[in-house]
Structure formats: structure tokens, C-alpha cells
Amino acid sequence: MTAESTYIVRFSPDSTKEEIDETKSHLTDSGAEIVHEYTLIKAVAVRLPEAQVSALEALPSVEGIEKDQEVKAI
Structure with missing residues (x-):
């Protein structure tokens, strides 16, 4: 079984809705x-296996x- 993690996928600012x-x-x-x-930003959080990340980046x-x-303010 492949472990899955959650990633933030940011889309290019000039990406169209289509x-x-x-x-997606x-x-x-x-x-x-x-x-x-x-x-507020063009992005989604997705849960997927780490092995799929490099294909997604392309x-x-x-x-x-x-x-x-988790992010904390100081």
C-alpha cells in the first residue's frame, strides 16, 4: 500500500478557469x-501518493x- 500525503498545488497566475x-x-x-x-489564490490541496508529484509538476x-x-506565526 502506498502512503499518501497532502500537497498544495499552485496554479500559474495566468491559468484560465478551463x-x-x-x-483538477x-x-x-x-x-x-x-x-x-x-x-484567494489559484490553488488546491490534494491527497496523493508522493510518486505522483513529479508527473503533476510537469x-x-x-x-x-x-x-x-502546519505553519505558525512567531
């Missing part, structure tokens, strides 16, 4: 689970991916 929707469809079709859609509408983690 491009983002297509990428690609994510769910490949077995990822979208757990949150952000409204998609043209994806600007970056980072592991979701």
Missing part, C-alpha cells in the same frame, strides 16, 4: 483526492507543489 478545471479533472482521474479549493498550468504542513 485550464485549472482540466488539471486530471488529478481526480489519476486517483488524487481534492480536499480543499482555495479562493503539467503546464501547475506553478508549484509543496507538501501541506
